[in-house]
Amino acid sequence: MRLMVQKYGGTSVANLECMQKVREKVLHVLDRGFKVVVVLSAMSGETNRLIEMAGKWSKRPDPCEMDVLLATGEQVSVSLFTILLKELGIKARSVLGFQIPIQTDKSFGKARILDIDAEKIKATLNRHDVLVVAGFQGCDCEQRITTLGRGGSDTSAVALAAALDAELCEIYTDVEGVYTTDPNICPQARKLKRIAYEEMLEMASMGAKVLQIRSVEFAKKYNVPVHVRSTFCDQPGTLVVQEDKSMESAMVSGVAYDKDQARITLVDVYDEPGVAAMIFEPIARANIVVDMIVQNPSRGGKTDMTFTVPRGNLEETLNILKKIKEQIGASALLYDADVAKVSVIGVGMRNHSGVAAIAFSALKNENINIMIISTSEIKISCLIEEKYTELAVRTLHEAFGLDQESSAKKC
Amino acid sequence: MRLMVQKYGGTSVANLECMQKVREKVLHVLDRGFKVVVVLSAMSGETNRLIEMAGKWSKRPDPCEMDVLLATGEQVSVSLFTILLKELGIKARSVLGFQIPIQTDKSFGKARILDIDAEKIKATLNRHDVLVVAGFQGCDCEQRITTLGRGGSDTSAVALAAALDAELCEIYTDVEGVYTTDPNICPQARKLKRIAYEEMLEMASMGAKVLQIRSVEFAKKYNVPVHVRSTFCDQPGTLVVQEDKSMESAMVSGVAYDKDQARITLVDVYDEPGVAAMIFEPIARANIVVDMIVQNPSRGGKTDMTFTVPRGNLEETLNILKKIKEQIGASALLYDADVAKVSVIGVGMRNHSGVAAIAFSALKNENINIMIISTSEIKISCLIEEKYTELAVRTLHEAFGLDQESSAKKC
Numbered sequence: 001m002r003l004m005v006q007k008y009g010g011t012s013v014a015n016l017e018c019m020q021k022v023r024e025k026v027l028h029v030l031d032r033g034f035k036v037v038v039v040l041s042a043m044s045g046e047t048n049r050l051i052e053m054a055g056k057w058s059k060r061p062d063p064c065e066m067d068v069l070l071a072t073g074e075q076v077s078v079s080l081f082t083i084l085l086k087e088l089g090i091k092a093r094s095v096l097g098f099q100i101p102i103q104t105d106k107s108f109g110k111a112r113i114l115d116i117d118a119e120k121i122k123a124t125l126n127r128h129d130v131l132v133v134a135g136f137q138g139c140d141c142e143q144r145i146t147t148l149g150r151g152g153s154d155t156s157a158v159a160l161a162a163a164l165d166a167e168l169c170e171i172y173t174d175v176e177g178v179y180t181t182d183p184n185i186c187p188q189a190r191k192l193k194r195i196a197y198e199e200m201l202e203m204a205s206m207g208a209k210v211l212q213i214r215s216v217e218f219a220k221k222y223n224v225p226v227h228v229r230s231t232f233c234d235q236p237g238t239l240v241v242q243e244d245k246s247m248e249s250a251m252v253s254g255v256a257y258d259k260d261q262a263r264i265t266l267v268d269v270y271d272e273p274g275v276a277a278m279i280f281e282p283i284a285r286a287n288i289v290v291d292m293i294v295q296n297p298s299r300g301g302k303t304d305m306t307f308t309v310p311r312g313n314l315e316e317t318l319n320i321l322k323k324i325k326e327q328i329g330a331s332a333l334l335y336d337a338d339v340a341k342v343s344v345i346g347v348g349m350r351n352h353s354g355v356a357a358i359a360f361s362a363l364k365n366e367n368i369n370i371m372i373i374s375t376s377e378i379k380i381s382c383l384i385e386e387k388y389t390e391l392a393v394r395t396l397h398e399a400f401g402l403d404q405e406s407s408a409k410k411c
Numbered sequence: 412m413r414l415m416v417q418k419y420g421g422t423s424v425a426n427l428e429c430m431q432k433v434r435e436k437v438l439h440v441l442d443r444g445f446k447v448v449v450v451l452s453a454m455s456g457e458t459n460r461l462i463e464m465a466g467k468w469s470k471r472p473d474p475c476e477m478d479v480l481l482a483t484g485e486q487v488s489v490s491l492f493t494i495l496l497k498e499l500g501i502k503a504r505s506v507l508g509f510q511i512p513i514q515t516d517k518s519f520g521k522a523r524i525l526d527i528d529a530e531k532i533k534a535t536l537n538r539h540d541v542l543v544v545a546g547f548q549g550c551d552c553e554q555r556i557t558t559l560g561r562g563g564s565d566t567s568a569v570a571l572a573a574a575l576d577a578e579l580c581e582i583y584t585d586v587e588g589v590y591t592t593d594p595n596i597c598p599q600a601r602k603l604k605r606i607a608y609e610e611m612l613e614m615a616s617m618g619a620k621v622l623q624i625r626s627v628e629f630a631k632k633y634n635v636p637v638h639v640r641s642t643f644c645d646q647p648g649t650l651v652v653q654e655d656k657s658m659e660s661a662m663v664s665g666v667a668y669d670k671d672q673a674r675i676t677l678v679d680v681y682d683e684p685g686v687a688a689m690i691f692e693p694i695a696r697a698n699i700v701v702d703m704i705v706q707n708p709s710r711g712g713k714t715d716m717t718f719t720v721p722r723g724n725l726e727e728t729l730n731i732l733k734k735i736k737e738q739i740g741a742s743a744l745l746y747d748a749d750v751a752k753v754s755v756i757g758v759g760m761r762n763h764s765g766v767a768a769i770a771f772s773a774l775k776n777e778n779i780n781i782m783i784i785s786t787s788e789i790k791i792s793c794l795i796e797e798k799y800t801e802l803a804v805r806t807l808h809e810a811f812g813l814d815q816e817s818s819a820k821k822c
Binding site: 053083 | 427461465467468469473476480482483486489490493494497498507509510556
């Protein structure tokens with residue numbers, strides 16, 4: 001039995017006409033000899049409507065009951081879509097999270113999948129050609145309904161593809177695939193044919209709009225090939241797959257940016273063991289994620305400590321630091337909310353030197369000052385003034401020849 | 412542990428304000444030391460909205476998927492109402508049909524309850540003060556969602572009260588109780604304080620608007636006291652209970668009517684064994700319910716056979732009969748769609764004679780001709796011309812003194 005998993009987002013099932021288009025796509029795959037597991041989101045707007053409603057009922061609605069409420073969105077779309085399939089006599093049925101079951105932990109509103117009963121769903125597949133599965137939802141060990149968080153249907157689809165060992169997991173959405181960078185700020189951005197799981201994870205800042213980040217982690221862990229493509233055109237999209245040799249020949253696959261950054265500098269803190277912990281422990285306790293960190297070389301037993309936090313956490317972080325400023329000997333607490341992070345990403349970096357040099361000199365040529373640099377095996381990130389973000393993205397995109405498929409490969 | 416089951420219909424949970432009123436009622440019962448199982452319907456209009464939607468998707472939507480779709484209505488109301496309870500810190504949780512489980516047969520759209528896991532729900536009650544149960548829904552042995560048909564939440568509530576051995580089952584609705592007859596056509600109609608299960612079943616034609624008939628069968632079988640009352644006033648409603656001695660002192664409890672009747676007469680059929688079967692077997696095979704049947708005394712080996720069917724089945728019934736008319740020797744096939752059935756109902760009839768005489772003479776005094784009479788232990792029904800329905804109801808209501816509580820009892 002050949003098996004394909006297809007996931008359709010809210011805009012793809014927004015109304016009867018959209019669902020009819022989706023049905024055609026499913027029929028096409030059936031014609032090719034596949035059985036299909038179709039994972040659906042709620043019809044677009046429905047989840048927001050329910051959240052708004054609950055907001056009128058309570059300012060802080062019980063998270064556990066919110067999941068019971070929100071799960072109805074997917075329940076409506078799977079039943080309606082199955083009605084449409086059965087109109088044509090297709091052997092189909094809807095399947096809800098608790099029926100599989102997709103077992104999760106008890107983190108209502110952002111539950112993680114623990115287990116999928118593959119044998120049970122395979123038995124159901126023996127008796128049907130199409131299973132229409134409600135995405136986004138699961139149930140805990142007591143059969144209480146849970147949801148996987150925004151974009152959770154992507155994770156449902158990839159997890160099902162992994163559990164059922166499907167040939168392919170297609171994620172249908174309203175964009176045509178993953179681009180070398182954001183086409184809105186760089187018209188030369190090019191749709192990628194393939195991208196490695198790790199690159200996709202690093203592209204999070206842009207990629208999260210295309211694919212829920214946890215679904216990529218899942219795909220990577222179980223090596224599920226994922227095809228991100230558009231419901232509204234027949235062109236192939238982007239394959240998210242394991243890194244292979246052809247990828248390594250490309251030095252850089254994409255340029256990402258993140259404006260949700262604020263920079264903080266503690267001037268003249270004691271350069272002693274334990275000072276870094278004194279700074280970052282209380283920030284972590286407040287659930288604030290510190291991103292880039294640099295420490296200058298010591299001058300006379302003192303050093304400067306610079307790091308970034310999400311912009312929305314700036315004020316809270318400053319309040320925390322004011323309390324310990326004296327203790328750590330800091331002479332000043334500086335901050336800047338008008339900063340952005342631009343990153344070049346590519347698994348090919350592992351085998352290429354000089355990527356950093358190209359990036360730095362490209363930015364220098366545009367007189368863009370780099371405040372902080374951080375690097376990983378497959379990524380170089382630079383913190384710059386926010387106003388230069390778009391220019392920096394275009395500059396780096398051009399510097400690595402990302403607008404030209406061939407040159408990107410040969411670089 | 413004192414336990415009460417309360418069921419609130421769609422108009423009682425139509426919006427936030429309504430739900431807040433329901434919450435007050437629940438709080439009141441908690442204050443009296445009860446734990447409460449609250450059974451809710453979908454918010455008013457929601458079930459119709461979903462049915463209409465499915466009707467656009469398919470002219471004959473798959474019944475199994477319809478149940479998946481419709482069950483979301485109750486899921487929304489129980490989650491929202493529980494959110495409202497938890498706002499006040501009440502130990503509450505929502506419970507869906509499959510979570511109890513309320514196990515039913517596989518008759519999607521009109522499923523019958525087979526079993527309720529009382530132990531499991533009692534265990535859940537130990538940890539909560541209020542369980543908010545989705546009415547109308549259950550699941551079959553494969554955990555597929557089923558629904559119990561229109562008004563099914565009444566049956567959910569009574570079945571839960573029976574399974575949990577609750578002290579009382581309160582059915583909150585938008586009418587104040589069960590009346591001696593339809594107040595719309597007889598302003599003297601009086602709200603009954605008590606009514607026996609069997610009387611309530613016979614009152615179906617009016618009573619079905621108040622209480623789903625299957626819920627009454629359930630209540631009778633398990634002897635569950637049911638209190639039918641209004642959400643919108645604090646007056647007590649009507650207790651539906653087992654027949655007791657005080658009831659027997661009233662000869663008649665109510666007058667019902669049914670305009671969904673059509674009369675058919677087969678003239679001059681052979682008065683031989685087997686002829687009745689030849690007439691009624693094909694009608695039954697077509698799933699048409701025959702109500703009243705009379706056969707005139709034989710004249711020269713021939714007789715007339717008169718009976719009633721629901722008005723919507725008249726044409727189909729006539730078509731069936733045309734085919735066998737010759738075979739059974741009938742000289743004519745007559746019919747009349749402008750007929751109605753009026754009934755006087757009361758468990759007291761068992762111990763009183765003369766009820767039929769009072770009814771017939773009351774109708775005669777108004778020159779209302781009786782076409783067919785049929786009787787049961789606790790009911791006398793007369794088929795009359797439809798145009799006299801309202802007059803007949805008012806006449807019978809007065810003849811049995813139903814407008815006066817005391818006289819009704821003493822009659």
